[in-house]
Amino acid sequence: MTPRDSDTLARGVPDLESRLHETHHETLRLWLRLLTCTLLIESNVRTRLRGQFKTTLPRFDLMAQLERNPRGLRMGELSRRLMVTGGNITGITDQLVAEGLVERQPIPEDRRAYAVCLTSKGKRQFDLMAQAHEQWIEEMLGALPAVERRRLHGLLGRLKSGLNERKSEPPPRSARKRVVERRLPREKHA
Amino acid sequence: MTPRDSDTLARGVPDLESRLHETHHETLRLWLRLLTCTLLIESNVRTRLRGQFKTTLPRFDLMAQLERNPRGLRMGELSRRLMVTGGNITGITDQLVAEGLVERQPIPEDRRAYAVCLTSKGKRQFDLMAQAHEQWIEEMLGALPAVERRRLHGLLGRLKSGLNERKSEPPPRSARKRVVERRLPREKHA
DNA sequence: TCTAAATATTTTATACATAAATTATCTGCG
């Protein structure tokens, strides 16, 4: 296949696509390009968030989810929405609590759980960052005409649906992982 | 705008797109979808690499770049192609060296630099992983018909070109950062 | 010829990210 102008241009700068051979399947090419585009945009956003607001992308993303849900989200729900592990959410939340931007609010019906909410300070701070963030994204993705952006959005939507359909066929769960053995009470860690 | 079937489906599972409002610009929607798709695929690949080969995606990617360049790549070149910092490359290379999968080869013309190459063991190991990896990618991206994959690839190519064009207009560099002050010889760290 | 500036890589301090284990609490069923 003879590459088109954008394809030739798209392969000029060394990046993840640099490892491709002639023989590689088109799905691998698509994957590496997807990843490359994501990293290019992400890198730009991280740099600017740090430079202008002294914060990080994971913290910003967590606050964004909370802004959309003013009554708070549980740690587990944050984990799902941010697509990271619960342990990671704990650490990022700790940082934002220390900065006074979010708070953990106990849930009376379930003493294991918390609702994480933005504080007033957090809301103000998030609004400032969100305005700038959306502007940066518009700048970067504005490189593509609107009609192509919409087409891209639709195609990625179809891809995402396909990926999620595959995920919703989980392997059978191993029931009764800990058979027979009784869990003894333990002293708290030092 | 009334969402289409794939759009509705694409927004069913909670993820990064969950934070979107009606008022958010379409570029932000596109960005969050791009990121979501990338994370879905990446997560799957990481899990399988760990489970079947006891390795990590960054190590695999580094080996992939070396496979494409049998005479080796310098640390700085690896940094560019993998789109991460030099410090990160040092750490990942250390791990692969310890596993006997790559080696640093001195470059006679430049005693500061090394060429990083796959060892024989590394080549064999990489070939096994690469075969499986390409298969996983084909499975996942095979959810999209070939014509749509090609269209997606082309659109992302245009996006990537636009992003790279913006990056090649850097701000003026601060020449002579350390003016006047003489750098004194220092003892090596303990 | 000499040295300031630049380059290549590593080190340091810190943040994010994971899987697995741990702890506290809740639920459903015998």
Added chain:
DNA sequence: CGCAGATAATTTATGTATAAAATATTTAGA
């Protein structure tokens, strides 16, 4: 009613990732 199993969040050990500084070496220009 009691408890095994499940759930929610945290902790632990480890890997990745960054910016900035440090170190060794090379280069270009005065």
